[in-house]
Each structure stands twice: as structure tokens, then as C-alpha cells.
Amino acid sequence: MGIELKMPALSPTMEQGTLAKWLKQEGDKIAPGDIIAEIETDKATMEFEAIDEGVLEKILVPAGTEDVAVGAVIALIVGEGESGGEAAAPAPAAAPVAALEPVEAPAAKAEKPAAAAPAADPAIPAGTQLVSTTVREALRDAMAEEMRADPRVFVMGEEVAEYQGAYKVTQGLLAEFGPKRVIDTPITEYGFAGIGTGAAMGGLRPIVEFMTFNFAMQAIDHIINSAAKTNYMSGGQMRCPIVFRGPNGAASRVGAQHSQNYGPWYASVPGLIVIAPYDAADAKGLMKAAIRSEDPVVFLENELVYGRSFDVPALDDYVLPIGKARVVREGRDVTIVSYSIGVGLALEAANTLAGEGIDAEVIDLRTLRPLDRQTVLESLAKTNRLIVAEEGWPTCSIASEIVTICMEEGFDHLDAPVLRVCNEDVPLPYAANLEKLALIDAARIAEAARKVCYAK
């Protein structure tokens, strides 16, 4: 009854190697940690260390032997003054070599569970007062309401407290909630995104403001690797209920480094919720939903839209469903899918088209992940023509994703190719004329709509 020493693998892909040298001889006493032999592959040499105590009884594979299979017994150890057996490692049930083979694909391939149909927007009771509100105020109101309702909710970021927000989105929060819950951070995105994420793991509900999402690139590791993946990696133990929010996309004349749409970046990551609303009511209702969500949310706002006013229903608790697009204008002839600032341009284009006898339907995606495929496909089935308007680069965009959905699931409904209207594929220039040329506008959206309608 001895302990069998087996040829070890230096890596999961190694199948055989050379037993270069024995450093212990038959009859030698062996203690855990002693180097017994040296093993070589074409890539590396590794020392083979004892983990058991005993005497090297027999060397079965002499030094210098090449092509020794992983798992082959190379020597025997007997326990000193013991009967062996008990201290021996249990022999693996399967032959070790077999264990190196790739794990077989599960016999029955897992079916991806069908996503539940997203909930509809709550009905707004007749007679509800509609209050003209800016997007900026709507976001602030949403945060304030949730902070009143849940003491775990707090805001952190650069200039969110004493300065009242670089874009005044957090105006008044410090006065109402105090410095414990409205925390000014140093300019240190990676650090405070990590601290916010850790606080969420520790049971709080942070709202982390990025002055703009351009600066969140310094923090993207925590958004993706720490916030989005940990629930999965922990088998569902870890929670990270956090909202990363701030302005996204092109502003005005701030140049390439401050003008980028990160919607497609974050929307490609499983484990994240990505929301990009257009109007004030959606901004409020979805921000409240984001704060309440148990999942990490990236909430993309737009600086150029902050000051625009929209009607917001005066309800005590206006919360909208995440993952549900909205038909913002009904039409028969062509569907324009958009989100964020693009929705305003799409509506403008739809008005132009109406004057030409083309009745466009406009869909605001509102949530980019999970994407409401159903609303897009239902509209396509009705209009049979679809374009996507996106203030962002065309390559690997939300537009690309919508095109794919139409190809995969709506092909039979298409009377024309799906077109995308995106920014030019260049870093955003500073010069006023060039910037205008680079960004999408209503005229380009209308032109694409005419094209798929084969008008003119």
C-alpha cells in the first residue's frame, strides 16, 4: 500500500512531457515540499514537489524518458512507519489522461430562457395634471424622491454636492440630504467608481455621477468587471444595485475626447442594464426604476437635452418599466427607431415626411439593454420599412443590432433594406461646420426614410 506519484501536467493543455531528472533516489526519505523531480515540456521546466511524507520506494520511469503521458505512474512512495493507505490521496475515479480532454458539451444543449414580455407603462389616470418639466429637473426629482423613500440611496461624484452638479442635475440635493448622502469626490473616476461599486456590494444603493461618460472610460473596468459580472461569477450571491449616470454623446463644440456615445459599448455587456431616455417623463420614470433595480444600471443622459421641457405627469410615484420601448409617434409607412437625442431628430424628420405624404412611426427604445425587440418587430410588421437614427458611430452600433434583429426575426416583413443613419465614422471635429457635417440631423433621417419608401 503505497502512494502512486503520477506525471503532473504543467498546464491544462499538456498531454505528455519529459522526465528530465530525479532529485531523490530510491530509499530517500521525502518530506512535503521536497523537490522530487524535474519535468520538462517544450515550453517550460517545472519542479515536481512532494506533498506526502514517506520513503521513495521505487522509481518507475527513469530520468531522461521522453513523452511520458500525464497521469502515468512514475514512482511509488511508502509511508514511514505507517501502513500507507490512510494518508494516501484517493485515486481519481477516471483515468487522469481522460480528465485532460475537453469537457464534453452537455448532452442536451441548454435552451436560452425566453425573456418575459416587458410590462407596459402604467396607465396615467384621467385628469392627472401634466407639469412642464426640464429633463434636468425630472432627473433631480427622481433621485430626490428615491432618496426620501430609501435611506440606502446616496449620490457621489465630482461637484455633485457643494457646486450643485457640473450640469446642475443634483441641484438642491445637498441642502435636503446633507453631506453624508450627497458626496463630493476628488477627480478620480476609477477610484470612486470602485468605491461606489463596493458600497453597492456592501448593501447600499449608490448613484454614481460621471461628469460626462467620456470620463467613465477611466472607470469602465469597475462598471464591467466588478459591477456587471460579479453576480454571475458568484453564482448569484453578490448583489450590485448601483446606478452609473451622467451625460453621454456629443455636446456642443467640445471636440473628440468629450463627444462620444457609449450606448453600444455598455449595451454589449451581459449583466448590465443600459437606459438612455429622451424626454423628461421617461427620464424621471426610468431613473426611479433604475435606482430601485437590484442590477447595475448605466443611465445615459444627454447634455443638449437637459434644458428641454416636456410634460411629466404629477403622480406621487411615477415609475416606468425597464426594457420597454415606446411608440412616440404612430405611423403606417416607415418606422424610425431611435433613442436619446436622436428621438427629437426623428420626430422632426417625421413632421417633414408628413408634409410629403409619408406617415412615419417613431420608436424610442428608452432601454438599450435589454432591448425591446418585440416593439421594434411589431412596428416593422406594420410598416414593412425601417430605419435607425443614432447619434453615434455606425460601426458595431445599436443601429447594427437593430438591423440584425430585423434580419433574423423580421425578414419576411421587410419591403426594403433596413438603413441606419448614424454620425460620420470620424472622431468628432471642433470646427462648427465640420461638427455639423459629422452629426446626424433630421434631414438625413428624412432622406433615408424616403429611400426605403422608394419615394422620389
Next chain:
Amino acid sequence: MRDTILAKKPAKASATPADDADFILHSLQEAFEAKKRYAASEPEMLEFYRQMLLIRRFEEKAGQLYGLGLIGGFCHLYIGQEAVAIGLQSALDSDRDSVITGYRDHGHMLAYGIDPRVIMAELTGREAGISKGKGGSMHMFSTSHKFYGGHGIVGAQVALGGGLALAHQYNADGGLCLAYFGDGAANQGQVYETFNMAALWKLPIVFVIENNGYAMGTAVKRGSAETEFYRRGTAFRIPGMKVNGMDVLEVRAAAEVAFAHARAGKGPVLMECNTYRYRGHSMSDPAKYRTREEVQEQRDHHDPIEGLKKTLIEAGKTEDELKAIDKAIRADVAAAADFAETSPEPGAQELYTDVLVEEY
């Protein structure tokens, strides 16, 4: 010398660290030096011995299972560093305090007394693993123990630990966060971003640098301009401590000083534990960047388990008593390995679970 420089004005409470002209960066080291070894009772010492040996035997077995192809990917063993996790975590108030670390995390989990079977089963990627087999060696968590991972991105756990400390402070729960990282991670920028905020906000956090001498294959001297890591908090007025991480009683004594400081609301502590890993950075690292003599010197003269064994024998324990402990641990580890080898892999439907918590 330090005293003459530092003891100029009487200390007074202040709003921010920058106001405190008398901040004594070296005070904790002095307190620690005054009582450098924890006066452990015999049962405590035996428990430390048992826990360190459990980590050692577990890791040896993990190395063996890796060699047999039963553990895949990256697998970073803690052999040689056992005294750090045991010395520190034995001093925690585990009802309140949280712990976070990097990818060399098996030892920190075992230090909590977490069942070795569910840890080993995670290493082999089985359904019974602590992360249902979906995390692997580097990504293990136990929220019931307030152990928050297990993070694969070098240095990320430092900022996350800052957040856990913020939650302790926010909830006023009296807890602290113990955030471990290595000498390699100590060169990441976010570590210093976190130092700044932790000191600014006086977060209850103890940063522990497990300096094992090598950032993967790069010796500390080749990668670090300041190799005395305990000094690296100085720019943020974080007191530093330099501790022999190969002596569990010394680590425990240092832990008591550091934890008392953080718990008293005085802000973060930076503790450097000098230690040594006997194995390569990960299982696929043959560790050719150092000599066999260097490793042997550590094993022969600084081994944390042998060191405590000596203390125990001096205190009257016999070789046989200690051998019996080892034998029981070997049996437990063998059972854990057996469990990890024979448990089923996760069901295919697990592919789609735990991506999001809610349904939308």
C-alpha cells in the same frame, strides 16, 4: 528621531487630515513594536496551527488536482503566506467586519472556516462549488461571512474595499473592511485613488499588502521605486506598519493595533506583511526568476507553520500531538478533493442564470 520630528504640538481633533499637523504616521508601528508578538493561549495557538496547516494541505492538494487536469485556468496557491490570512482574520469581528482580496483567495476563505469541499468543488468547476462552478479559483465569495471575493483584476479589490468601508461608515455598524492586495497590485493607480478618499473620509479600512517579493515574475526591486510598501500611504497621511508576515503571532499582534485604530474612527491603516510564496505565481509559472536556494532558505528558516510548531513544542506539545492534527487535516482535504472530483458539473441551464437579478 521620529519622535523629535513629530512631537511638536499637542494633537487635537480635526475635520480633515490636512488640518492635523501632528498626525503621527509612525504611531501604529511604535505601538506594535512595543508588543510585537501576540500572547496566544495554547488553544488559540493550536487553532492557528490547524488553520495554517489546513491551507497548506489544501493548496498542495489543489496543485496536485491541477496537475491531473481537474482544475483548469489560473490557479494561484497561497503556500508560504498562510500566517498573513490567519493572523489577520483571527482578529476580526466576523459579525461586523468585511474582507476582500484578489485572486489568490483560497487561504482567506479557509481562514473563515468555510467548508473546504465547496471551495475545492469550485476549483474543479462543479455545481456544488461556492459559486456554482461559475466563478472558479479566482472568483469566490461568501456574503454570509462578509467575504466579498475573490477578484481577478489586479488592484480592483482595493477600491471595492473602500466601498465596503464606506458602507460600514454609512451604516455606522462598527465594522471595518480588511482589503488585501499584493506588491504587484500596489503599483496600480486606483490603489492611490482609494488611499486618498479613504484618508479624506476617514474610512474604517485596513489595507494589507501581502508582499511576497514577486509581482508574477518581476522582483519587487525591478518593479517598484519605493520597495518599503508600508511607506506608501505617507503621501495620504495613512499610518504604515511593517510586519513579519511569516510569523502568525506577529501578524495577529499587528492586526489588533490596526483594527483598533480603524474601529476608533481614525481612518485607514496601511500594513505591509512581508511574506513569501513557495510556488510559482500561478500553476503554469515554473518560477525560474528566482533560485532554488532562495526558496529553500525561506522554507528552512522562515516557514510560518514550522515556526509556530517550534513555539508549540517549546510550550509542551509533543510531535505526536501535532502529527495527529496533520493527519486529520489530510483526511479532510482528501475528502474535499474526492467530493470535488465526484460532484457533478453544473446543469446546462445554469448557463443563463444569475446574469441579472430581476426580470425585465
